[in-house]
Amino acid sequence: MELLKTSLEGVMLFQLDRRSDDRGYFQQNWSHDLFGSAGINVDWDHSAFAYNNKKHTLRGLHYQRAPYDESKTVQCIRGSVFDVVVDLRVKSPTYLKWESFNLSAADSKMLFLPNGFAHGYLTLEPDTLLFYHLSKPYSVECATGILWSDPTLKIDWPEISELTISKKDSSLPEYSE
Secondary structure (H helix, E strand, C coil): CEEECCCCCCCEEEECCEEEECCEEEECCCCHHHHHHCCCCCCCCEEEEEEECCCCEEEEEEEECCCCCCCEEEEEEECEEEEEEEECCCCCCCCCCEEEEEEECCCCEEEEECCCEEEEEEECCCCEEEEEEECCCCCCCCEEECCCCCCCCCCCCCCCCCCECCHHHHCCCCCCC
């Protein structure tokens, strides 16, 4: 596993090792020892999949407020996504900065986000599947988000021909609200 740099403090991108042969491959996605050596000491609460059947499906920008603010890993295991994280930690030197990552099933990369970040993505292919580890249970009362097109954030999303987005995500507030 190789740790790749990001511009946001605490956000880490891991290049995962694949061992391939004529049967396919084996890939380790989490190790307490390896991730602990990178300063990540999280007890995961649960894991989840997010399946998207259409290209240009947008989900996010989501986060959970305290006491259910969560750390997470995100890995694309089928298809590809344009993945975005936004620093919402008021005292952080990168407060309200964002960074994007192209994640795909072919690249074996996994993103780690500590709590205090909003997360969203745009699928770049149909039939895209993401896998998550999450540190806290889902809480309807604490789940919230920021509008994906928030003018304060100025996220440079790829060109979108036909957007698929939920009513909930399309009506999220702007950060200033």
